[in-house]
Amino acid sequence: MLSELKELWKFRELLLTMVQREIKIRYKNSALGFLWSMLNPLITVLVMSFIFQNFLGNDQVHSATAYILAAYLPFTFFQLCLMDSAQTILIAMPLIKKIYLPREILPIASVISNFIHLLMALLMFFLFMTVVYLVHPGVWPFQWTSIYLPLLLLINLALSLGLSFYISAFNTFYEDIKYLVGVLTYLMFFMCPILYFEERVANSTLNIQWGGRLYMLMNLNPVFALSNAYRKLLIAPIKVPVNGQMVDPLPLDWRYVWWAAFVSVVILVTGYSTFNKLKWRFVERP
Amino acid sequence: MSKPAIVVSELSKQFNVNTSGANSLKTALLWWKRRQRTEYKVLRGISFDVARGECVAVVGRNGAGKSTLLSLLARVYKPTAGSVSIHGRVAPLLELGAGFHPDLTGLENIYFNSIILGLTRKEVAERVDRIVEFSELRDHVTAPTRTFSSGMLARLGFAIAIHVDAEILLVDEVLAVGDFDFERKCFAKIDEFRANGGTILFVSHNMQAVRRVADRCVWLHQGQIRMIGKPDEVIPLYESTPLDRATPA
Structure with a gap:
């Protein structure tokens, strides 16, 4: 693995160029260009918060948009990474059949360009929060706990990159993988505290019946733990309505964050070595 | 002469082609038992050197393994056996x-x-x-x-x-695309490249081009080297061999 990393380092200039190219191409033929990376989640989240507040019993939650955005933006990054990486090798097939480059550059470039979009989106998020605060003072947009943001981003990056290695390698041989990823990430959205608060999970009848095991089980999912951590660290936790009563927010359980970090690193390392084992067979696929 | 620019030793390449043509998970899971694999031995242990500053042409019929050889030299494929070592960019x-x-x-x-x-x-x-x-x-x-x-x-x-x-150019039958003037310009540039000590390995079906630029000729036949030598020695023999249609595609 060390020699492969060395090879990758030799090609860093190419990686940089590829990321630039990817960002350039993405919005090349669209009028609003880069704005789409913020406009898209914003429109989605506005619809979501409308439903969230009016039909899901969260009338008393102010700035629902902010709470949803904080968890939704990183989730979109995760989802886009996985969906985009599936096609990276196949799209570049005419290239890698004719010329040598370390194949892992392709999924890495795709993940990094998505990561840059996430950073831009987070910047817009803080901007949005500030504007909301100025118009309608409520939730102060900057928490001191936001200093943990880089840690969360790092875990998120490792997880997405690791899974992207697996997906891009396997999808080259079996194109079913991309459909599977599409369904699974869609379902993952519902399994994560984006459209609901984790307090709802903790206080659900099923969880109480199971003696808290459901809550633990869902938290073992690194995406769940991350979504929850983003929301708790970026915005001040508030009282959450559960069955008509307002309950105090649960403190962030750091054990689950560390668990997510551990799982992510394992996935990154095994994903990278699996990719390297398979990469020479890409060009020979039937 | 110092170290040769390209050393190819006992190089073999085999492709496994799945004849069911299946490329979906379903077929792989359902039919894994009767998976049929056909093995194509495209290159069967070839060895040769290319010295620094030399220009070597690879000739042979379709399916002889010429393009596979170039792809192996360009590190697009990994050899099944044997090795390729290249000194220079x-x-x-x-x-x-x-x-x-x-x-x-x-x-x-x-x-x-x-x-x-x-x-x-x-x-x-x-x-x-x-x-x-x-x-x-x-x-x-x-x-x-x-x-x-x-x-x-x-x-x-x-x-x-x-x-x-x-320092090394690998060329696969590409010079026949521009118009006449551009082709001449390419040849002039290639001569300049060679005069500066550059090494070239190229594949061509154009025997005139081979005679004009190559120092040596490698004749590939069904994945093996039939002959290596001066173009004037190899080309007449190559051109006079009767067509045998048994060559695998």
């Missing part, structure tokens, strides 16, 4: 215009392609003018390459490959 010209992105402009593609070939951005910036000039594209370089004709793509591809300061 390689510029493969396996297909002109491969790796151009249709939505990017000619200029952006010059940067991208040269960086894949191992230049840094600064080095590209120094030679971008020369590349544009050689390609004769003039104002077209600022247009997306999807608007280019195949001749324009070929010219740009060749212009890039010849300007990246490679």
Whole structure:
């Protein structure tokens, strides 16, 4: 693995160029260009918060948009990474059949360009929060706990990159993988505290019946733990309505964050070595 | 002469082709028992050296393994057995215009392609003018390459490959794309490249071209070397062998 990393380092200039190219191409033929990376989640989240507040019993939650955005933006990054990486090798097939480059550059470039979009989106998020605060003072947009943001981003990056290695390698041989990823990430959205608060999970009848095991089980999912951590660290936790009563927010359980970090690193390392084992067979696929 | 530029030893390449043609998980899971694999031994243990500054042509019928050999030298494939060692920077010209992105402009593609070939951005910036000039594209370089004709793509591809300061050129039957003037210009550039000590390995069916530029000829036949020698010795024999249709595709 060390020699492969060395090879990758030799090609860093190419990686940089590829990321630039990817960002350039993405919005090349669209009028609003880069704005789409913020406009898209914003429109989605506005619809979501409308439903969230009016039909899901969260009338008393102010700035629902902010709470949803904080968890939704990183989730979109995760989802886009996985969906985009599936096609990276196949799209570049005419290239890698004719010329040598370390194949892992392709999924890495795709993940990094998505990561840059996430950073831009987070910047817009803080901007949005500030504007909301100025118009309608409520939730102060900057928490001191936001200093943990880089840690969360790092875990998120490792997880997405690791899974992207697996997906891009396997999808080259079996194109079913991309459909599977599409369904699974869609379902993952519902399994994560984006459209609901984790307090709802903790206080659900099923969880109480199971003696808290459901809550633990869902938290073992690194995406769940991350979504929850983003929301708790970026915005001040508030009282959450559960069955008509307002309950105090649960403190962030750091054990689950560390668990997510551990799982992510394992996935990154095994994903990278699996990719390297398979990469020479890409060009020979039937 | 110091170390040879290219050393190929006991090189073999085998492709496993799944005859069911299945490329879905379902078929793989359902039919894993009757999975049929056909093995194609494209190269069967070939060895030869190319000295620094030498120009070697590979000739042979379709399916003899010529292109596979070049791809192995360009590190697109990994050898099944044997080894390839190359000393010096390689510029493969396996297909002109491969790796151009249709939505990017000619200029952006010059940067991208040269960086894949191992230049840094600064080095590209120094030679971008020369590349544009050689390609004769003039104002077209600022247009997306999807608007280019195949001749324009070929010219740009060749212009890039010849300007990246490679020590070894791998060429696969690509010089027959430009018009007559451009072809002459390419040959002139190749002569200049050789005069500066560059090494070339190329595949061609054009025996005139082989006679004109090659120092030596490697004749591949069904994945093995039939003969190595001067073009004047190899070509008459190669051209006079009767066609046998048993050659696998």
